[in-house]
Amino acid sequence: MGGVPRVVLDLLRNLPNDKFDFTLMLNLYQGELVKDIPKNIKLIVVEKGKEQMSSNPFIQKLQLAFRRLKLEIYDKFPAFLYKVKGLENYDIEVAPGYTEFDMVLNSPNKKSRKIGWFHTDVGYDKDQQRVMSRIEKMKKFDFMIFGSKQTRQVIDDLYQVKYSKSTVIYNVIKVDEVLKKATLFNHSFNTDYPVFSSMGRLHHRKGYHALMKVHKQLLEDGFPHVIAVIGGGNEMENLISQRKELGVDNTFLLLDSQTNPYPYIKASDFFILPSQSESYPLVIGEVMAMRKPIISTNVGGISEMIDDGIDGILINYDEKDMYNAMKDFMTNPDLVDKIYDATEKAYEKFDEKEIYRQVSEVxxxxYQLKLQNEQS
Incomplete structure (x- = not known):
C-alpha cells in the first residue's frame, strides 16, 4: 500500500502504450496492490508472496527460508536471475526506489540505460554509511529522477554532491479518483468532538508516537478530540502499547491499512501529518483535493505542495508546535475557514498530464542515447 508502488502502477496505467512496451518485475508477489496491476502489462514474478504459501506454520517457515535463500542467490548472481526468468535485453531499466538500486545497477544487461528514482529525504537519516551508500549508487545511474526539489537539494547542501544528469518530477496526485473513492461509502466516528485523521505507514520516523503524546496533553488541558490513524506497519505494536500506557485507547484510533482510506478522511474534520521525514507524499495532495484543513511537518518537499498559512499549516517536527497548531484548529474557526476556502483550487497544483509528459520525455x-551509443 506504499506510495512508490502506487506511483509505479499509475505510470503503467497512463504512460502512452503506443510509445512504450513495459515489463514489471516484482521481487515478491504480495501486498494489497497486486490486484491493481494493469492486465496489459507483462509481469515477471521473482518469488511468491506469503499469501500464496502454505497455511501450515511449519511448512510456511520452510518456504520462507527457501525463498530467502533464492533471493540471496539472485542478488549475488543477477545474470542467473535473468537467465532463469527469461529476462530480455531491455532498452531501459528503472529502479523506482532505493530498495531496487542494486538489482538494476547489477543487471547483466550492460547496454540498457539505467534510471534511478529517489523519493527519500536523507537529511533525517543518522546512519551516514547508509546515506553515503545511496548517494554513491545514484552516481552510477545514467539518469536520476528525484521526487521533489528538496530531495535533490538536501544532498547538495549536506554532502556537496550534485547530479548533473537528473531532473525533478513530482508524483501524480489522482484528484478525481480520490474524490470518487471518498464517496463509495459513508463513515462516522460517532463523536461530537473534532476528529483529526492521518494516514501513513506506521514507522518510527512517521511521528505517530509524538502525535500520541501531544494528543494526551491536549486532552489533559481541556481540548477534547479524536485522532484516527490509517495505516499499518512495524510500529503498530509499539503504538498499541503506548496508547494503553497513556490511557487513550478510545480517542487515538489505529485503523490499520485500508484499501479505500478516503471515506475515513472525509469523515474527519482536520488532517495532520506528523512525519519526521518525507519526500513528496501523495497524501498531502489528496487531502488538499478533499479540502480538509491540514497541518503538516515542514519536511521534504511538502513546502512545495502547501503554502504555509494559506491552504495549510506547516510546523517543525516538534511536539510544542504540533500542540499549538492542533489547538488553533480546534479554537480558531476563522483560521480553519480561511484554509478551507484556499483549498478550493488546490487541485490546480497537481497537473497529471504534465507529469506524464515529463516522464515520457525522460x-x-x-532511449535515443542508447541508440546513439550503439551506433558509435
Whole structure:
C-alpha cells in the first residue's frame, strides 16, 4: 500500500502504450496492490508472496527460508536471475526506489540505460554509511529522477554532491479518483468532538508516537478530540502499547491499512501529518483535493505542495508546535475557514498530464542515447 508502488502502477496505467512496451518485475508477489496491476502489462514474478504459501506454520517457515535463500542467490548472481526468468535485453531499466538500486545497477544487461528514482529525504537519516551508500549508487545511474526539489537539494547542501544528469518530477496526485473513492461509502466516528485523521505507514520516523503524546496533553488541558490513524506497519505494536500506557485507547484510533482510506478522511474534520521525514507524499495532495484543513511537518518537499498559512499549516517536527497548531484548529474557526476556502483550487497544483509528459520525455531521451551509443 506504499506510495512508490502506487506511483509505479499509475505510470503503467497512463504512460502512452503506443510509445512504450513495459515489463514489471516484482521481487515478491504480495501486498494489497497486486490486484491493481494493469492486465496489459507483462509481469515477471521473482518469488511468491506469503499469501500464496502454505497455511501450515511449519511448512510456511520452510518456504520462507527457501525463498530467502533464492533471493540471496539472485542478488549475488543477477545474470542467473535473468537467465532463469527469461529476462530480455531491455532498452531501459528503472529502479523506482532505493530498495531496487542494486538489482538494476547489477543487471547483466550492460547496454540498457539505467534510471534511478529517489523519493527519500536523507537529511533525517543518522546512519551516514547508509546515506553515503545511496548517494554513491545514484552516481552510477545514467539518469536520476528525484521526487521533489528538496530531495535533490538536501544532498547538495549536506554532502556537496550534485547530479548533473537528473531532473525533478513530482508524483501524480489522482484528484478525481480520490474524490470518487471518498464517496463509495459513508463513515462516522460517532463523536461530537473534532476528529483529526492521518494516514501513513506506521514507522518510527512517521511521528505517530509524538502525535500520541501531544494528543494526551491536549486532552489533559481541556481540548477534547479524536485522532484516527490509517495505516499499518512495524510500529503498530509499539503504538498499541503506548496508547494503553497513556490511557487513550478510545480517542487515538489505529485503523490499520485500508484499501479505500478516503471515506475515513472525509469523515474527519482536520488532517495532520506528523512525519519526521518525507519526500513528496501523495497524501498531502489528496487531502488538499478533499479540502480538509491540514497541518503538516515542514519536511521534504511538502513546502512545495502547501503554502504555509494559506491552504495549510506547516510546523517543525516538534511536539510544542504540533500542540499549538492542533489547538488553533480546534479554537480558531476563522483560521480553519480561511484554509478551507484556499483549498478550493488546490487541485490546480497537481497537473497529471504534465507529469506524464515529463516522464515520457525522460524515457524517450534515454532511449535515443542508447541508440546513439550503439551506433558509435
Amino acid at each position: 524515457f524517450e531521451q534515454q
